[in-house]
Amino acid sequence: SAVISQKPSRDICQRGTSLTIQCQVDSQVTMMFWYRQQPGQSLTLIATANQGSEATYESGFVIDKFPISRPNLTFSTLTVSNMSPEDSSIYLCSVATGSTNEKLFFGSGTQLSVL
Amino acid sequence: QKEVEQDPGPLSVPEGAIVSLNCTYSNSAFQYFMWYRQYSRKGPELLMYTYSSGNKEDGRFTAQVDKSSKYISLFIRDSQPSDSATYLCAMSGASGGSYIPTFGRGTSLIVHP
Numbered sequence: 598s599a600v601i602s603q604k605p606s607r608d609i610c611q612r613g614t615s616l617t618i619q620c621q622v623d624s625q626v627t628m629m630f631w632y633r634q635q636p637g638q639s640l641t642l643i644a645t646a647n648q649g650s651e652a653t654y655e656s657g658f659v660i661d662k663f664p665i666s667r668p669n670l671t672f673s674t675l676t677v678s679n680m681s682p683e684d685s686s687i688y689l690c691s692v693a694t695g696s697t698n699e700k701l702f703f704g705s706g707t708q709l710s711v712l
Numbered sequence: 713q714k715e716v717e718q719d720p721g722p723l724s725v726p727e728g729a730i731v732s733l734n735c736t737y738s739n740s741a742f743q744y745f746m747w748y749r750q751y752s753r754k755g756p757e758l759l760m761y762t763y764s765s766g767n768k769e770d771g772r773f774t775a776q777v778d779k780s781s782k783y784i785s786l787f788i789r790d791s792q793p794s795d796s797a798t799y800l801c802a803m804s805g806a807s808g809g810s811y812i813p814t815f816g817r818g819t820s821l822i823v824h825p
Contacts, residue, residue, distance in 0.1 A: 601755075603755075606753075630812075637720060637817065638817055639716070639718075639800070639814075639815040639816055639817040639818065640756070640800070640815040642812060645812070689755050689756075691755075699744040699746060699761045699763070699804065699811070699813075700746075700758055700761065701746075701748075701756075701758065701802075701813060702757075702758070703755030703756050703757070704755050705753070705754050705755045706753070706754070706755050708753070
């Protein structure tokens with residue numbers, strides 16, 4: 598298993614600003630995932646972050662809007678840039694154990710509201 | 713058609729009832745099938761996972777996978793108010809060597825005393 602500490606737990610931000618979300622894991626992991634969860638919707642994968650390489654973004658998500666850092670095997674950040682109300686959502690970091698990612702462990706999420 | 717379909721509910725049942733939660737999917741390459749439970753203002757936590765078809769039991773929870781029908785279920789026996797949460801199904805299979813899970817939208821379950 599893995600214990601994930603994510604912060605901030607919630608924030609209210611102004612349009613046009615940026616917010617950086619931090620994710621700390623209690624063990625070394627190769628792959629970390631960033632998800633977005635909008636009300637009534639399924640978890641949508643934003644990007645996969647591997648240590649030592651650039652993040653891989655899913656369709657509809659771009660690095661300029663959601664830059665990700667992965668400086669070591671236990672830490673990652675996601676920045677939501679130039680925010681608009683449409684970015685209001687819950688953002689979750691996750692790590693996988695096992696070679697086939699069948700066990701995902703999640704942080705408690707960051708509830709973001711953009712005014 | 714979405715890859716994974718899940719009725720969002722809410723599903724409201726009395727304490728002690730047997731709960732059935734279901735998902736259908738369209739991608740025949742899926743091999744791993746997972747159920748996550750998510751309490752309000754918390755991240756999802758893994759309840760059970762199953763590889764390929766069949767049943768798996770863990771306490772009051774039973775997961776079933778029918779690959780021929782592309783249908784998975786989670787049964788909760790003797791449901792408790794503490795089971796009230798959103799239940800998300802997820803599934804994955806080899807896609808270019810990656811097993812990134814695809815999630816359903818979740819079913820909200822309310823167990824009332």
